[in-house]
Amino acid sequence: SQQGEEDPQALSIQEGENATMNCSYKTSINNLQWYRQNSGRGLVHLILIRSNEREKHSGRLRVTLDTSKKSSSLLITASRAADTASYFCATDGNQGAQKLVFGQGTRLTINP
Amino acid sequence: DAGVIQSPRHEVTEMGQEVTLRCKPISGHDYLFWYRQTMMRGLELLIYFNNNVPIDDSGMPEDRFSAKMPNASFSTLKIQPSEPRDSAVYFCASSARAIREKLFFGSGTQLSVL
Numbered sequence: 542s543q544q545g546e547e548d549p550q551a552l553s554i555q556e557g558e559n560a561t562m563n564c565s566y567k568t569s570i571n572n573l574q575w576y577r578q579n580s581g582r583g584l585v586h587l588i589l590i591r592s593n594e595r596e597k598h599s600g601r602l603r604v605t606l607d608t609s610k611k612s613s614s615l616l617i618t619a620s621r622a623a624d625t626a627s628y629f630c631a632t633d634g635n636q637g638a639q640k641l642v643f644g645q646g647t648r649l650t651i652n653p
Numbered sequence: 654d655a656g657v658i659q660s661p662r663h664e665v666t667e668m669g670q671e672v673t674l675r676c677k678p679i680s681g682h683d684y685l686f687w688y689r690q691t692m693m694r695g696l697e698l699l700i701y702f703n704n705n706v707p708i709d710d711s712g713m714p715e716d717r718f719s720a721k722m723p724n725a726s727f728s729t730l731k732i733q734p735s736e737p738r739d740s741a742v743y744f745c746a747s748s749a750r751a752i753r754e755k756l757f758f759g760s761g762t763q764l765s766v767l
Contacts (some may be wrong), residue, residue: 574684574755583730583744584696587697629696640709641686641756 545573545630545644557622560617562647564630565610567572573629575608575615578646584629620651657759659745661756665765671733676745677726684748686756687730691741695727702728715737735766 545577548563564573572591576584590606590613597604603616617624627646658677666672678685687699700710705722712722718737722728732739742763746756 574758583746583760584756585758586755589755640698640701640712643688644696645695 545632545642546588547628547630547647549643549647551648551650553652554620556622556651556653558620559594560620560624560651562615562628562648562649564613564615564644566613567611568630568632570608570632572633573604573612573613574641575602575604576629576631576643578627578629580626590594617649620632622651622653625649625651654704657745657747657757659743659759659762662760663739663765665767666735667767668736669698669734670766671731672735672739672764672766674730674743674745674764676728676730677758678728678745678747679749679757680726682747682757683725685722685728686746687728688744688746689741690744690756690761696744698703699730732764735764737744737766741763742767 545564545566546648555558557646566573572589574589577586577587578584588604590600590604601618606613624635629643629646631641631643633641658703660675677687683704686697689699690696700720701708702722703755718732720730740759744758744761747759748756
């Protein structure tokens with residue numbers, strides 16, 4: 542089963558607005574990562590947050606992690622048309638599994 | 654660096670034919686991963702290598718799938734014989750450090766089996 546589950550599955554907002562995507566996971570983790578995928582392209586790493594961190598920033602991106610709730614959120618501020626893409630969370634799981642498991646993704650559309 | 658390079662970009666073949674997908678990881682990266690992406694199942698890890706050695710192939714669907722990494726700069730994923738349900742986008746990714754760290758993905762191979 543998928544380790545990470547993104548919510549919502551699809552999100553459509555106006556340019557300039559903020560976009561928030563959520564990720565829930567089932568087992569304990571060492572770190573959680575967020576990736577972006579533009580249509581027809583490979584995934585691009587955005588940010589990694591470790592289990593002992595609660596918040597991390599990178600440019601217009603803000604990621605939070607709540608290990609007690611087993612959830613993370615990705616906030617994109619002041620969205621742009623170029624942010625239109627699918628966003629995936631990925632978790633490693635520290636229960637002996639040596640795999641980076643991806644969720645199903647959130648499809649984000651920024652309307653001009 | 655040119656990034657992770659995959660070929661071909663698109664492959665259309667008939668059921669029963671052999672398909673070979675190729676990957677060149679980023680120089681210096683010692684982990685290589687093969688993923689498959691479909692609408693129904695999302696991104697699935699098929700197999701990964703560390704220093705050219707296969708570490709975990711539990712995600713390989715069945716014996717029709719095989720992967721090799723003869724050297725640090727080249728890997729192949731072979732499907733023989735191919736079936737329509739193998740149609741998907743296959744991604745190769747590489748990582749410079751531990752498996753759980755940042756992955757660099759190639760552009761993928763869109764495989765269509767008719």
